[in-house]
Amino acid sequence: MGKIKVGVAGYGVIGQRLADGVAAQGDMELVGVADVAPTLPVMALFESGMPYDLYTAVPEKINLLTDKGIPVAGTLEELVQKVDIMFDATSAGIGAKNKEIYKKYGVKAVFQGGESNDVADVFFHGYANYEKGIGADYLKLTSCNTTGLIRAVDCIDRKVGVEKVAITIIRRVADPGDYHRGLTNALQVAPAPNHQAVDLMTIMPHIDATGILVHTPVTHGHIITSVITPKEDISKEELLEMFEAHPRIKVVRLADGFLGNASLFKYARDLGNKRGDMYEIAVWEESIVKSGKDVMFAINIPQESVVIPENLDAIRAACGMQATRDEGTTETNKYLGMAYTRE
Ligand SMILES: NC(=O)c1ccc[n+]([C@@H]2O[C@H](COP(=O)([O-])OP(=O)(O)OC[C@H]3O[C@@H](n4cnc5c(N)ncnc54)[C@H](O)[C@@H]3O)[C@@H](O)[C@H]2O)c1
Structure with missing residues (x-):
């Protein structure tokens, strides 16, 4: 299996951390991140030399970004077509709307705690029910x-x-x-x-x-x-x-x-x-x-970062990268530098 291609919609508190988490995984590739406006995290991305490509989620408002000189690699819809799976870390409730785009292109997605449970097929936790997520198209993480x-x-x-x-x-x-x-x-x-x-x-x-x-x-x-x-x-x-x-x-x-x-x-x-x-x-x-x-x-x-490992487990389950909880969580932990010895 080649590297799993991942996109992130919503570059806020959770989205920027998910992007870093994906970038740290040796068997995943971060294709890009999408947002709508020059928020502080987006400005920080720009001022740190654009380590990740940025896509606009609202093409008719692309000028909000370009007016600040921020390079835009394309639209959210274009990003979705380049990936195997999307992390959706947009403001609560937006993920359900974005799901239409993911469905249109047959792309899997992992949603965050603020979405309602019916956005996903599986309510997921990397340690408690990893196997339920295997091959699933839409997963929602716990808060x-x-x-x-x-x-x-x-x-x-x-x-x-x-x-x-x-x-x-x-x-x-x-x-x-x-x-x-x-x-x-x-x-x-x-x-x-x-x-x-x-x-x-x-x-x-x-x-x-x-x-x-x-x-x-x-x-x-x-x-x-x-x-x-x-x-x-x-x-x-x-x-x-x-x-x-x-x-x-x-x-x-x-x-x-x-x-x-x-x-x-x-x-x-x-x-x-x-x-x-x-x-x-x-x-x-x-x-x-x-x-x-x-x-x-x-x-x-630590509310801003605690959900990142279980989100990465969700990609591993949904894309069938590892077939068991132990294998999946072990890989995530290894790449995040938290691979302590398990019994
Ligand atoms: N903040 C936390 O401590 C925390 C912890 C766990 C889970 N969550 C959950 O994570 C999700 C995101 O929360 P957050 O705190 O990161 O929010 P946030 O407000 O920091 O970030 C959301 C980002 O999404 C962007 N956005 C809005 N509409 C968009 C669209 N259509 N397409 C792309 N981007 C869009 C916003 O501009 C913003 O940058 C929520 O479901 C929340 O409940 C948050």
């Missing part, structure tokens, strides 16, 4: 919180089984740089159950899940606390071992200075990670406690 949450729950479920999950999400209210949520100093409670618990049950129907979400005026990551009822009793040490063996879960310690979401964001910047991104969810070792058979712990969700 950032659900992606991270399912990683942790699936990790326990595969070892000892999970009966029940109850979560509390402390949700960052906006991404860094956003102004549209205003300058806030309040918490806001959302109606229960939150969609992340409902989504978890859609992907892992054998588990009973529920939860509450509280928006908080911060931007550097969500925190989810989970109470999980495993089928078999597990010790704190066994749980820690499971998390440590997972390539996309990083165990951190309060004692080492990882005091909260901002410590992890700063650490990622200190590592020199582009934009301060982290693909891993982090689990605080000191947050793990037992209550009877139940285990409770807190995880950090």
